[in-house]
Amino acid sequence: MxxxxxxxxxxxxxxxxxxxxxxxxxxxxxxxxxxxxxxxxxxxxxxxxxxxxxxxxxxxxxxxxxxxxxxxxxxxxxxxxxxxxxxxxxxxxxxxxxxxxxxxxxxxxxxxxxxARASRQKGYLDGVLTASHAAAQGASVKDLIDQVEAELVAVLRIDRARFVAGDKRPHAPQLNHDGSVSRGGQVLKVERDGLPTNAEIELVVQHAGTTRGRFLLTAAARITRPDLEQRLVAVALADLVGAALAGQPATP
Structure with missing residues (x-):
């Protein structure tokens, strides 16, 4: 206020x-x-x-x-x-x-x-570079996941992001690799209606075609409308975790 x-x-x-x-x-x-x-x-x-x-x-x-x-x-x-x-x-x-x-x-x-757009883009890039640097410096997978969870919250302006092991649920809202958001096979108009607020949105973590887990994204407190660029940054962050998990158990 x-x-x-x-x-x-x-x-x-x-x-x-x-x-x-x-x-x-x-x-x-x-x-x-x-x-x-x-x-x-x-x-x-x-x-x-x-x-x-x-x-x-x-x-x-x-x-x-x-x-x-x-x-x-x-x-x-x-x-x-x-x-x-x-x-x-x-x-x-x-x-x-x-x-x-x-x-x-x-x-x-x-x-x-x-x-303002240039400033946001720089912030997104800094987040990806920071996570990439942490992975390159040999940070533990858990630390990397914690960092990516925080970056996802900031980039998508959501309430919470948490990593879980296992494959995606077929009927849950999905943030897809191309940046689109779908539910039950129907693409949602995020820029107009915002992210779903009544269910966790799944962002699959994969590497080389193999699913390593998923981030569950919560956007319940308010309507948030991340643009395509922000959603693609989120996908890139998830891919970093997928690469770090390659050859390891899905749960860090």
Whole structure:
């Protein structure tokens, strides 16, 4: 709850800045409006919109764009101190403020999403490399399984992962080698509906075509929607355990 409160406060502060920032800038520029071109003021407001958009909150970027257009009109265009514009160039500048602001906001949000995705990918890769390094350094199979269980929980954002010996159960949900999730022969739409919450999902551990055991994945506390990339990382982690178990009993 505290985290949600902090997020709400953060969003409120950004939105407040989006509303008041253009007002302050235009008010400060108004005493000098006869000594500079309005195009320069518009560029300054665009910089402000970019700054707000960089926070990645779409409503804030749009609000900053609209607020900039309104106060640009009110303080810096003839007739002054009225929401009316007589000069066609100022009309164009006002419209461009809104259009550019909306466009910059979308670009900023896209950039933050790409950055977040790259960060997640690095985290997934680090998990696989850490497990691979542990296996290469001769870590015990039990230690490797413990580590992979923790990585599976982190990658899939589930509640629990545990390794058991034995073959898969035919009617249990399965996380397949191609990253799909199926149940009773029917492929589930994980991105839309999430992982099954009413049963443990089985991730078979195998090597060279021989089943060495399975991870039972629990996702009961909340709906989680790992994408295909995350599910394939989980499969790769299970394969590491399968290779480590090759030539050993299924139970470490």
């Amino acid at each position: 505290r985290i949600n409160g902090e997020v709400t406060t953060y969003r409120s502060e950004v939105l407040t800045g989006a509303v008041l920032g253009p007002l302050v800038v235009c008010a400060l520029l108004s005493p000098f409006r006869n000594s500079f071109d309005n195009a320069n003021a518009a560029l300054l407001l665009v910089l402000l919109i970019v700054a707000v958009a960089s926070f990645g909150i779409r409503p804030a970027g749009v609000v900053a764009a609209v607020s900039s257009a309104v106060w640009f009109d009110f303080f810096l265009t003839v007739p002054f101190n009225r929401l009316t514009i007589d000069d066609s160039a100022d009309v164009e500048a006002t419209i461009l403020l809104v259009v550019i602001g909306a466009a910059v906001t979308e670009i900023a949000i896209w950039g933050r999403r790409q950055q």
